[in-house]
Amino acid sequence: xxxxxGIFLIIVFAFLTSFAQVEKSIISVKSWVDRATITxxxxxxxxxxxxADPDLKIEPLSSGKNLGAFEVKDFKAFPPEKDKKGEIIYxxxxxxxxxxxxxxxxxxxxxxxxxxxxxxEKIFSDRLFITVKSVGAGQDExxxxxxxxxxxxxxxxxxxxxxxxxxxxxxxxxxxxxxxIKSKALKIPEIxxxxxxxxxxxxxxxxxxxxxxxxxEERIKDYFIILSDIIKKYLQQRFSFSALDKTTVEIxxxxxxxxxxxxxxxxxxxxxxxxxxxxxxxxxxxxxEIQKAFEDAKIIVDETLPKEKLFLKKEAVV
Numbered sequence: 117x118x119x120x121x122g123i124f125l126i127i128v129f130a131f132l133t134s135f136a137q138v139e140k141s142i143i144s145v146k147s148w149v150d151r152a153t154i155t156x157x158x159x160x161x162x163x164x165x166x167x168a169d170p171d172l173k174i175e176p177l178s179s180g181k182n183l184g185a186f187e188v189k190d191f192k193a194f195p196p197e198k199d200k201k202g203e204i205i206y207x208x209x210x211x212x213x214x215x216x217x218x219x220x221x222x223x224x225x226x227x228x229x230x231x232x233x234x235x236x237e238k239i240f241s242d243r244l245f246i247t248v249k250s251v252g253a254g255q256d257e258x259x260x261x262x263x264x265x266x267x268x269x270x271x272x273x274x275x276x277x278x279x280x281x282x283x284x285x286x287x288x289x290x291x292x293x294x295x296x297i298k299s300k301a302l303k304i305p306e307i308x309x310x311x312x313x314x315x316x317x318x319x320x321x322x323x324x325x326x327x328x329x330x331x332x333e334e335r336i337k338d339y340f341i342i343l344s345d346i347i348k349k350y351l352q353q354r355f356s357f358s359a360l361d362k363t364t365v366e367i368x369x370x371x372x373x374x375x376x377x378x379x380x381x382x383x384x385x386x387x388x389x390x391x392x393x394x395x396x397x398x399x400x401x402x403x404x405e406i407q408k409a410f411e412d413a414k415i416i417v418d419e420t421l422p423k424e425k426l427f428l429k430k431e432a433v434v
Contacts, residue, residue, distance in 0.1 A: 142168065142169045142172060142231070143166065143167065143168040143169065143172055143227075143229060143239055144166070144167045144168075144239075145164070145165070145166050145225075145227050145239050145240065145241045146164075146165045146241065146242070147162065147163065147164045147165070147222075147225065147241035147242055147244060148162075148163055148244070149161065149162050149163070149222070149244055149246065150163075152244075152245065152246055152247065153246075153247045153249065154214075154246065154247075154248055154249070155248070155249050155250065155251050156214070156215055156216070156217060156248060156249075156250055156251060157213060157215055158213065159189060159211050159212065159213045160186075160211075160212050160213065160246065161209060161210075161211060162183065162186075162209070162210040162211075162212050162222065162244075163207070163208070163209050164177070164207070164208040164209075164210075164225055164241060165205065165206070165207050166205070166206040166207075166227055167199070167203045167204070167205055167206075168203060168204050168206070168229065169202075169203060169204070170198075170202060170203070170204055171231075171232040172204075172229050172230065172231060172232070173229060173230040174204075174206055174227065174228075174229045175227075175228040175229065175230075176193070176389060176393070177193070177208055177225070177227070178363065178364040178365060178388065178389050178392045183210065183212055183222050183223070183225075184220060184221055184222055184223050185214055185216070185220050186212040186213065186214050186220070186222060186246075187212060187213055187214065187215075188210050188211070188212055189211045189212060189213055190210065190211035190396070191208070191209075191210050191211075191392075191396035191397060192208065192209045192210075192396075192397060192398075193207075193208050193393070193397040194206075194207040194208070194209070214246075214248055216248065217248050217249060217250050218247075218248055219245065219246070219247050219248075220245070220246045220247075220248060221243050221244070221245055221246070222243065222244040222245075222246060223243060224240035224241050224242065224243055225240065225241045226238055226239075226240055226365075227239050227240070227241070314349075314350050314352075314353030314354045315350065315354065315417050315421055317349075317350070317353070318346055318347070318349070318350040318417045319414075319417065321346045321349075322343075322346060322410070322413060322414060322417075325339070325342055325343060325346065325410075326410065330342070331406065336394065336400060336401070336406070337394060337395055337398075339406070340391045340394040340395055340409070341395055343391060343409065343410065343413055344387075344388060344391040344392075344395070345360070346413065347384070347387065347388075347413050347416055347417075348360050348362075348367075350416075350417055351367070351371075351384070354420060355370075355371070355374055355376070357370050357374070364385065364388040364389055364392055367384065367385075367388060368381060368384070368385045371384060371385075376420070380416070380419055380420055383412065383415065383416060383419075384416055386412075387409065387412045387413065387416060390405075390409055391409065
């Protein structure tokens with residue numbers, strides 16, 4: 117009697133174990149880099165791969181996700197694909213770099229998803245360790261120390277040619293610098309900034325952007341760079357924190373810290389996520405989505421005005 121009972125317990129244990137594994141396998145996140153040791157300024161390809169069941173809703177990642185001390189140079193979001201097992205694969209690639217030596221950690225990336233019951237959950241990728249060396253590191257220290265070369269003997273007859281050559285180099289350098297300064301900068305028509313309130317400045321800059329030629333010239337990426345910067349500058353002046361140098365995730369975290377209303381925080385976060393999609397993922401939105409993004413920008417300013425200004429505005433509408 118004991119043998120059949122023991123076999124039964126083994127079968128039940130195996131069934132429960134497999135069930136637990138199925139439950140845990142609804143979503144997984146992997147991350148890796150193409151190189152773990154680099155020199156200063158080298159670029160690394162950071163890849164994030166998410167596998168999830170089709171009934172899970174994965175919130176899109178922004179290009180400005182926190183990658184520690186590393187600077188994101190390029191961000192690419194691949195279209196979701198389905199594998200042979202029916203799982204949906206989400207792939208993201210970042211081109212990152214750093215200009216300091218030492219040992220660094222790429223922190224875990226937070227992935228938020230909503231399960232079939234409508235519950236919001238989070239999962240994190242692994243930490244990755246990167247070693248950054250100076251240029252020439254690993255070589256024999258004495259290999260960089262060389263004898264001074266003897267003076268070059270330039271014949272008198274050729275000095276005029278060397279003078280002309282270096283003169284041309286200086287002229288070309290000056291010309292390039294002049295053209296760079298005079299080149300058309302990426303900006304909307306200049307607005308007078310005589311200490312006017314943040315919301316008034318934002319309204320004026322939005323109007324200037326609306327009547328600019330960026331969309332007519334199909335400079336959609338430039339349009340969204342300016343649109344997101346207008347709202348970042350507004351948030352920076354309105355709530356007194358540095359927003360221009362912060363990522364979308366960092367801005368959302370800061371808004372929560374200073375207790376901005378949850379509905380406003382989510383509206384701002386969604387707005388910047390869409391702008392990031394256009395700026396970094398090379399997404400080309402249709403005109404309706406462009407118009408909605410512009411309207412969302414105005415709504416952000418409208419709904420985050422100081423209480424007294426918001427009251428006066430509602431009175432004017434009435």
